[in-house]
Amino acid sequence: MIEYKNVSKKYGKNIGVEDISLRIDGGEFVFLVGPSGAGKSTFVKLLLKMVDADRGSIMYNGYDVTKLRPRTIPGHRRSMGIVFQDFSLLPKKTVFENIAFAMEIVQKPRNTIMKQVPMMLDIVGLREEAKKYPQELSIGEQQRVAIARSIINNPGVLIADEPTGNLDPDTGWEIMRLLEQINRRGTTVLMVTHSREIVNAMNKRVIAIRDGRLVRDERGGLYHPEYDDEPEQPKPEGALPL
Amino acid sequence: MSTVRAILRQAFAQMNRNKMMAAASLFSIAAILLVLGIFLIIVVNINAMARDVQDNFDQVQINLFDAVSPVESQEMMDEIGLMPGVASTEYQTREAALESWKVRWGENADLLDRMPTNPLPNSIIITLADIEYAEGVVESVNAMIGVESINYSQDTVDQLLHLARVVQIVSLIVILVLVVISITVVSNTIKLTVLAREREIVIMRYIGATNWYIRGPFLLEGIAIGIIAAVISSVAIGFIYYYAIENLGHDLAMFMPMGFVPLRFVVENLAIIFVALGVSIGACGSIISMRRFLER
Ligand SMILES: Nc1ncnc2c1ncn2[C@@H]1O[C@H](COP(=O)(O)OP(=O)(O)O)[C@@H](O)[C@H]1O
Ligand SMILES: [Mg+2]
Numbered sequence: 397m398i399e400y401k402n403v404s405k406k407y408g409k410n411i412g413v414e415d416i417s418l419r420i421d422g423g424e425f426v427f428l429v430g431p432s433g434a435g436k437s438t439f440v441k442l443l444l445k446m447v448d449a450d451r452g453s454i455m456y457n458g459y460d461v462t463k464l465r466p467r468t469i470p471g472h473r474r475s476m477g478i479v480f481q482d483f484s485l486l487p488k489k490t491v492f493e494n495i496a497f498a499m500e501i502v503q504k505p506r507n508t509i510m511k512q513v514p515m516m517l518d519i520v521g522l523r524e525e526a527k528k529y530p531q532e533l534s535i536g537e538q539q540r541v542a543i544a545r546s547i548i549n550n551p552g553v554l555i556a557d558e559p560t561g562n563l564d565p566d567t568g569w570e571i572m573r574l575l576e577q578i579n580r581r582g583t584t585v586l587m588v589t590h591s592r593e594i595v596n597a598m599n600k601r602v603i604a605i606r607d608g609r610l611v612r613d614e615r616g617g618l619y620h621p622e623y624d625d626e627p628e629q630p631k632p633e634g635a636l637p638l
Numbered sequence: 639m640s641t642v643r644a645i646l647r648q649a650f651a652q653m654n655r656n657k658m659m660a661a662a663s664l665f666s667i668a669a670i671l672l673v674l675g676i677f678l679i680i681v682v683n684i685n686a687m688a689r690d691v692q693d694n695f696d697q698v699q700i701n702l703f704d705a706v707s708p709v710e711s712q713e714m715m716d717e718i719g720l721m722p723g724v725a726s727t728e729y730q731t732r733e734a735a736l737e738s739w740k741v742r743w744g745e746n747a748d749l750l751d752r753m754p755t756n757p758l759p760n761s762i763i764i765t766l767a768d769i770e771y772a773e774g775v776v777e778s779v780n781a782m783i784g785v786e787s788i789n790y791s792q793d794t795v796d797q798l799l800h801l802a803r804v805v806q807i808v809s810l811i812v813i814l815v816l817v818v819i820s821i822t823v824v825s826n827t828i829k830l831t832v833l834a835r836e837r838e839i840v841i842m843r844y845i846g847a848t849n850w851y852i853r854g855p856f857l858l859e860g861i862a863i864g865i866i867a868a869v870i871s872s873v874a875i876g877f878i879y880y881y882a883i884e885n886l887g888h889d890l891a892m893f894m895p896m897g898f899v900p901l902r903f904v905v906e907n908l909a910i911i912f913v914a915l916g917v918s919i920g921a922c923g924s925i926i927s928m929r930r931f932l933e934r
Contacts, residue, residue, distance in 0.1 A: 444844065466933045474846035486838050488651075500644045501847045545845070 397422040397552070397584060398443065403452030403462075404608075405438055412438035412447070414608035420586065422552070425579045425600045428588045429623040435608040436588045440557050443586075444478065445469050457552070474502055477546030477554040477583075481561040484542035485530040491517070492526040495545045502549055512548065520544045520574065536567030543574055547583065554578055556587040560594065568594065592619040648855035659827040660863055666823040667867035667919055668874075670816040671912045675875040677809035678908060679882075682899050684805055688798035690742075698775060699730075699789040700762040706784040714782060715762055721778055723771025724764055732758045743897035749887045759786060817919060824863070824923025828856060832927050839931050849932045856924045864920030868912035875912075876905040 398420040405412035413435040420426055428436050441447045442454060445461055454461040457475070464472055485494050492513055499509045517523045520540040522533075530538050539559055546554055556575065560568035572594055579585045589595060595602060595618065602617030603610065612620070700718075702711060715727045730738075735758040740747040764779075766772055776790050832839070842852050883898050 446844065469933055470843075470846045470848040470851075472846070473844065478844050480844075484841065486841055488838070497842075498845055501842075501845065501851055 860920035860924030864916030868916035
């Protein structure tokens with residue numbers, strides 16, 4: 397369902413990803429690991445066409461993402477769900493409106509929105525918080541709202557870029573259970589993470605990249621010390637939030 | 639349909655949130671429309687004046703000194719009647735002249751009533767057989783005693799047409815410059831809010847909102863600001879023109895035998911121009927301000 401072939405992306409002199417080739421099948425649950433600056437977010441942004449590849453092709457559901465015309469990009473993105481570490485929610489919209497927004501842009505009728513958003517809030521356990529604004533919620537709750545929004549339109553793929561990055565372990569596990577549930581319904585899940593505990597406990601496919609290159613791809617993989625980080629590097633100027 | 643409603647809802651929420659910048663854009667568009675309106679009013683009035691004078695092309699008006707008696711003026715008319723190219727002559731008293739001005743001034747005729755004395759002279763109006771005789775007749779008449787001045791249309795028409803052309807060109811340039819300035823002002827003020835909302839725009843793009851969906855609220859905001867600015871400046875220009883006629887009309891009366899272009903006609907047409915321009919400026923400003931935040 398997703399296939400990268402010799403994909404490279406540079407930001408000026410900085411290497412984003414370098415000659416990545418791999419394949420992810422429908423229904424898989426995949427961890428993408430590696431130190432900060434390894435190119436994990438770049439990998440994800442390429443799939444969403446938030447950045448353009450310099451070389452290679454990315455096949456997704458039968459088309460090449462790198463060749464998408466500007467007009468077709470929004471539709472492409474809507475076919476996936478996306479959750480990231482922060483920046484996920486629109487601050488001036490309530491919880492309800494944030495989730496409804498994802499439905500509005502695919503032009504779901506108002507009554508469908510009014511019906512499905514509360515159902516989704518039930519699933520993520522936030523029915524009571526519908527009228528609150530993101531900043532009134534804990535970070536874990538915010539992340540659940542973001543997940544609710546990402547799956548409200550039943551995407552084939554859910555991309556989560558460090559969704560547990562800012563969470564305490566308990567809340568992190570809550571999110572993991574949610575993601576696993578979503579994966580069991582048939583949604584492909586691609587999750588970027590730094591968490592040794594989560595990777596080791598879940599026993600899923602682990603793809604590791606370093607300096608933009610694919611260094612390991614194992615089913616039922618474990619977390620290796622080399623995936624660990626030097627201390628957090630500052631983001632480069634003008635970097636897109638992810 | 640639900641998309642349109644969603645966009646509308648966002649647009650109004652947004653204007654409310656950015657009162658300062660909305661006010662700045664509104665002010666700049668309104669100011670520009672006002673200046674534009676004033677130029678246009680001057681242009682249409684000069685054009686009307688030229689057209690009116692052109693209508694009386696085949697006439698030469700000889701203004702007489704007050705001291706010239708009716709008998710003397712009759713003698714002058716007889717003499718003029720014999721000149722080549724003169725079809726007819728007619729004596730016009732200063733009272734009759736004032737009356738005919740009042741007719742032409744229509745709705746603003748009362749301005750003439752307020753003048754303390756009748757400033758118009760008695761005159762002889764010569765109708766020429768053909769315009770080509772004008773110069774010869776003017777030359778001969780000029781030599782006669784009792785002639786205070788001669789209104790000879792050709793000069794006036796030429797001057798007015800020339801003036802109108804100059805004013806048109808100048809105002810076209812001024813208007814173009816002003817439109818560019820206002821688009822810049824509007825796009826910069828809107829850019830500030832776009833910048834403040836850059837994160838939101840990025841999130842919207844991740845989720846798959848189209849450019850037009852993201853632009854929608856900003857665009858509508860720009861258009862709404864343009865329309866409001868147009869309404870404000872239409873009303874303002876109406877007042878300005880009304881008071882200009884009331885106050886300046888008095889002083890300009892001598893130069894404007896046909897009176898001003900009617901208030902209502904001017905305001906109605908300017909309002910249409912203002913709305914069209916206001917909307918365009920607002921829309922262009924917002925689209926320009928967002929360019930770099932959207933897909934390609
Ligand atoms: N917008 C950008 N401009 C310049 N360099 C960038 C930009 N985004 C990412 N990079 C660089 O690309 C490399 C990979 O970044 P990223 O994909 O964000 O890594 P990760 O998500 O694994 O931490 C890093 O060296 C980073 O500095
Ligand atoms: Mg990252």
